[in-house]
Amino acid sequence: MTKAIMIQGAGSNVGKSMIVAGLARACLRRGLSVAPFKPQNMSNNAAVTVDGGEIGRAQALQARAAGRDPVIDMNPVLLKPETDTGAQVILRGQRFATLRARDYGKRKHELMPAVLDSFHGLARSADLILIEGAGSPAEINLRAGDIANMGFAEAADVPVVLVGDIDRGGVIAQCVGTHAVLSDGDRDRIKAFLINKFRGDISLFDDGLREIVGRTGWASLGVLPWFAEAWRLPAEDILDIASRPGGGIRVAVPRLSRIANFDDLDPLSAHPSVSVEIVMPGHPLPGNADLILIPGSKSTIADLAHFRRQGWDVDLHAHVRRGGRVLGICGGYQMLGRRIIDDIGLEGPPGSVAGLGFLDVTTHMEPAKRLALGTAHHRASGTAVTGYEIHLGTTEGPDCARPWLDLDGRPEGAQSADGRIMGCYLHGLFAADGFRNAFLADLGAPASGVSYDGLVDETLDNLADHLERHMDIDRLLTLAQRIQSRT
Template structure:
């Protein structure tokens, strides 16, 4: 067994992308490889086969490796619920909420969970492909580190350091990061990868030669910038989309302060007939065919913030003009009559008035619901698959029309009597071609082009693996993987 770790000079340097690419590249060679991220901080998560949750990026990496997501792939997940605090999820289960200072001390405990998962994976797989978090040069976080060099030292693994040239200052990033590491940590860095390069590689070569001479470390390769690459984002909202025709369906998603699982909207952003717009603080909600209220890690606080923005009035105006409104998870809860938090799970205990657009009441509970589900969408009676990640228990009158009839016999969500408002707990709602087409027709698109979203994701994972063969030192990579 070999563990190889990818660390980055900054957040968004390309760690997740490179690990995904290496997982698929190794799988193609018949290597039993599994992704692993000791600690992740993200509000985009996925439900695992063993009934827990992990970061969404690790679920994509699992797909690249030909595996189903498992909690051992991401033993520590932090889901921010304020500017200074987060829910702490260990082995897929929420155990507590902590502020940053308390968690810094708690990392000694968290490290035991990390090492436990790594031992299990190491006993089963030939290569454990590890992703770091942020940067190893964040010296204020070095004590008790479990996400970068602290983990690498604990399990004695080699490290590849990746930097994003598109941000600028790539040589300063690489040399500066290396300088801030201890001698033993510096020795673990076996080479550099430069990401998102565009231009003539010959113009970069003098810099590469200097870097190797300056550090004594090899440049393992330079990955090109792919304009149309799509991988589900670990946390940041991806707003990129190709130009859309004026006749496209106009879809607006308000970006809440604690928006979660916004990867729900990637299939829409990639759909050629959908013009998707994310609306942020201080922006007015524009004219649209469909408004979608997304998931939220702090529903009551985000609902209050939505009202402060005046977006509740914009939503009412949108409905008066015949527009459609869809709520997912936290968005579903906001559409109801009330959201109660008697235990103070998301802040001060209390009750918030909902938008009053669906006949339902939600109470937040300590036990989180985590399920992969399948059922029938009420719109067109088509199959829908998705996953539930929520702490709320929502009561819906039996007389209400369910949004989805699940295969386990439960009714999910509700649809308003006038057919304008649709609410569901199901994330991943738009990933299936049939369900996506039915929802777009409901929103006003007369003739819908079917899109194979999973096929698009597979295509881009394969494109990444192709880049490994074309642009990196594959002999050296095989050696680092113990092959």
């Protein structure tokens, strides 16, 4: 008998993803078979699944917390913003369409059958489905055709827990205001609420809890103090990525406007000798950086123009003249080449643009997206690397004759003659401890005994402990409702 419960937020970024991850680990330790599910996500930080698709990275982390491999059914609709008003729509792991926001709003109801198919398919393999909403159900202007919050909860007939973020202030208004604007049917689906991100003496909010209970009739599941270790977990949203001061080795990362798959940064931040600095638009690349890492991008050509508008191309030339090192991953790799050719207009008007010119390679954009998990061998150190590819385009040229990885038996990547400028398509490579130590040794960093995978799992366990101490998980499990079998 599979049960389900949905975690929705009284606003965006209230901590839903992390709460679901912590609950997944806590329930796994209680002996339950758990699966995460998010009907609709919006993120350019995607994970490649074992069944050959892509989902939001938050659901991949939640799957890890639940002791499962990530599969496409965990996040059937993924929106990947390409412009301020449009996004690529990924349906059950594969590209479905590229739509403007207004057009997506008109068509999203078409996706509900696929969303429910994924949900019920996942339910066949679990005791408990932990569902994560998106944004807030209080956005009642989006209720018609909704598949992310109350629209899904109604279609799947599942109960809801509402999470409020007290760190931003106004949490009583968040919760009571949500109660006030919802329809009677949606309001009745919310069975309890939870307050997240409290700093200080929790007892000072006792009166606040009573006010919310009295004004809504919802049960309180508790108040979660601020979880200080959250930064150790892979971030889903670029808004959660911050500079991490550490040791004397400085890694500078330009904040691209369409930055994607930036999980490459998390293992570097975990190395005690490394400081990762996110360089925001309008600020120069630091002159004393040991490495400039150009990350992935959802729109390489647009982000290349953004890079130049900041003057970062000039800064990068100065960095290279000083003998600095450069690494481009995926979109960053494409930018480092001599030219990007997009004859069929996948990223805008058909044509081609000059790259930054640091690697003698050319990228041809092609419509077929490469989605693959991979195992690689680092030629210089002999260390093993695992990661994933998720990109459009192929890259060729003389510098590809100097590959620095062997990926699934084929050469991968390119580097300059002096080895100081490198690029590749493989994401996630810094999670491999041996490779990370070998790569950073060339920058002067001593070897670290940190196991990145071990650190992530330790943090998930600590997060589960945190929820067990401060949240009424027993009550949440009693509120979970049996999923009705489909006829």
